[in-house]
Each structure stands twice: as C-alpha cells, then as structure tokens.
Amino acid sequence: MNSKKAVYIVAGLILVAGAFIYFIFSPFKSAPISPKRIAILTASDLQLQGVDGIKAGLKELGHKEGDDILTEIKNPKGDRELTKTMAREIVAAAPDLIVSVSTSASSAVRDANKDAQIPVVAVDVGNFKELGIENIQRPGGFMTAVVVDNVPAAPKRMEILKTLLPNMKKIGILVNDKHVSYDEILRAHEDGAQKLGIEILWFKVAKKEEIAPVMQKLVAAKPDAFMTTSEATISGNAPLIAPALKAAKIPSIDFNIERGVSSGYLMVYGIPRFEVGKQGARIIDKVLNGASPGEIPVEFASVLRLEINAQLARELGISIPENLLLQANKIYQE
Numbered sequence: 331m332n333s334k335k336a337v338y339i340v341a342g343l344i345l346v347a348g349a350f351i352y353f354i355f356s357p358f359k360s361a362p363i364s365p366k367r368i369a370i371l372t373a374s375d376l377q378l379q380g381v382d383g384i385k386a387g388l389k390e391l392g393h394k395e396g397d398d399i400l401t402e403i404k405n406p407k408g409d410r411e412l413t414k415t416m417a418r419e420i421v422a423a424a425p426d427l428i429v430s431v432s433t434s435a436s437s438a439v440r441d442a443n444k445d446a447q448i449p450v451v452a453v454d455v456g457n458f459k460e461l462g463i464e465n466i467q468r469p470g471g472f473m474t475a476v477v478v479d480n481v482p483a484a485p486k487r488m489e490i491l492k493t494l495l496p497n498m499k500k501i502g503i504l505v506n507d508k509h510v511s512y513d514e515i516l517r518a519h520e521d522g523a524q525k526l527g528i529e530i531l532w533f534k535v536a537k538k539e540e541i542a543p544v545m546q547k548l549v550a551a552k553p554d555a556f557m558t559t560s561e562a563t564i565s566g567n568a569p570l571i572a573p574a575l576k577a578a579k580i581p582s583i584d585f586n587i588e589r590g591v592s593s594g595y596l597m598v599y600g601i602p603r604f605e606v607g608k609q610g611a612r613i614i615d616k617v618l619n620g621a622s623p624g625e626i627p628v629e630f631a632s633v634l635r636l637e638i639n640a641q642l643a644r645e646l647g648i649s650i651p652e653n654l655l656l657q658a659n660k661i662y663q664e
C-alpha cells in the first residue's frame with residue numbers, strides 16, 4: 331500500500347470515528363420521547379367495557395401502549411370508600427392524565443385533584459353538574475366529560491314497562507341514598523311516574539349486605555314491575571336481585587346493556603359502555619395532544635338500545651306486545 335492511499339484510509343477512519351462520537355454526544359440530537367402516563371379509575375367491574383372502548387379508541391387514533399402511552403387501571407369493585415382512596419393515590423402519583431369512568435369515580439377524582447389540577451377526562455358520567463361543570467361548552471378548570479343519559483332515560487324505561495303492562499299501578503325501585511346523583515335520580519323517576527299515573531315504592535340499599543333483606547321486603551310489597559337505578563352497589567349485584575324477581579314473577583328492566591338480560595332481568599334499555607369509551611377516547615386524544623380539558627366541550631352519549639329476554643317473558647307468563655318487539659334492538663329467545 332502506498333503512503334498516499336494510507337493517508338486517505340486513515341483520514342476516512344478519523345471522519346467516521348468523529349461522526350460516531352458526534353452522534354453519541356451531540357447536545358442537539360433528539361431525546362427519546364417518554365410515554366404519557368394515563369391513570370384510569372372505575373367504580374366497579376361494570377365500567378370495564380368502557381375501559382375496553384377507551385383502549386380500542388386510542389388504538390384507532392394511533393396511540394400504542396408502551397410506546398407513546400402507559401395506562402394503569404384501578405378498580406375498587408363497588409367500594410365507595412376505596413374509590414376515594416384510589417383517587418387520592420392516583421393524584422399523588424402525578425400521572426399526565428386521569429380518566430375517571432362513572433360518576434362516583436369522577437366525583438372522587440374531582441375532590442382529590444382540587445390542588446394538583448391534573449387534566450381529567452370523565453367518561454360515562456350521569457350528572458356533569460355534580461362534577462362542578464356549569465358551562466358544557468366551556469367547562470373550565472381541569473375536567474371535561476362524556477355524559478350518558480341513563481338517569482334522564484328513566485321515564486322512558488317506565489314507558490316501556492307501561493307498554494308491557496298497561497294496568498301497571500306500582501313499581502318497585504332500589505336506590506342508594508348515598509349516591510352523588512341521588513337527588514337527580516329521585517326527580518327523574520318521580521317525574522316519569524307522575525306522568526304515567528303510577529306509584530313508586532322506593533327501597534334503599536347502601537351496601538351489598540343490605541340487598542337480600544331489602545329484596546324480601548320489595549317482593550312482599552308486590553309491585554307490578556321493577557327497575558334498577560344507576561349506582562354501583564345495585565348495578566353490580568344482579569345475582570342478589572334478579573332471581574328474587576323471577577321467583578316472584580315480577581317483570582323488570584335494567585339499564586346495563588353489557589349485563590342486563592344476561593343477569594336475569596326481563597328487559598334492558600341503556601347505552602353500550604364500549605361505545606361511550608370510544609367516544610371518550612377522542613377527547614382523551616385531544617388532551618394528549620395538548621388541549622386543556624377546560625376548553626373541550628362536554629359531550630353526550632345518547633344512543634340507547636332496547637333488549638328483551640323473550641324466553642324469560644314466557645316463563646313469567648307475559649306476552650310481549652308487537653309494538654315493543656318492533657322497538658327492540660335485540661330479542662333473546664333462549
């Protein structure tokens with residue numbers, strides 16, 4: 331090898347080594363992007379379908395778990411005090427975003443987050459005013475929401491029962507008077523009952539252990555029909571409620587599309603939580619991209635579905651009117 335060629339080779343090696351050193355130690359190179367941490371708080375297992383919808387929606391919008399987002403789910407399984415504790419733990423961990431799924435979870439997050447002001451997207455909430463939101467177009471503060479119409483739809487559920495049972499005079503309803511939306515639940519149901527000329531027999535339950543004895547009292551009162559209300563203690567304990575209604579041949583309607591008919595209720599009229607979750611994902615995406623929740627209008631999810639258990643109707647000796655069958659999105663024959 332001649333000396334000139336050797337010089338070229340050495341110079342080339344020096345240039346390559348210099349470029350490598352510059353790449354490694356350059357202060358101008360892009361730092362790796364840390365994934366945004368999203369803490370999700372539910373009220374019970376019932377909201378897990380909504381969480382699945384959130385995850386599916388974020389994936390469709392191009393977000394990837396472990397790449398640009400990291401999600402952590404806390405589920406108190408219907409324990410209201412644990413819900414509050416978990417909300418405080420989430421705020422203390424200082425995630426980039428909190429997603430609260432249900433009114434009770436969102437209320438707990440609102441209280442725990444007053445000082446920290448971490449951005450919050452509340453999904454599947456029934457009462458936005460309980461969260462301190464007065465202006466739905468410009469919520470202000472650290473929270474926006476996707477609101478469901480399960481409580482306002484209560485009069486429609488009564489109408490469905492009245493269509494099924496034209497001579498209905500009394501309806502039995504379980505309610506938790508500790509729920510954050512208790513007053514709204516009472517108003518919505520009483521307004522619907524007054525318009526239909528029926529009487530509500532209220533039965534209060536605040537914890538799981540109270541359900542069985544209260545159901546004995548409800549059955550003894552012999553209501554013409556039964557409705558559930560939107561609350562985790564009631565929603566999450568259908569096995570303690572539906573069998574007693576079936577044994578007493580009391581027709582029922584629930585609002586949980588995910589569980590209603592399969593839990594043993596005759597009918598269900600509500601909003602699919604998976605779709606509500608996907609709607610919430612679109613708002614979450616905006617916040618992840620820098621938008622302030624206080625500047626994002628509150629959205630409403632109102633696509634309600636009616637499902638009927640025709641097999642249970644036969645067992646109860648009830649004939650489903652044709653016009654009600656035509657309204658149903660799904661009819662279960664077995």
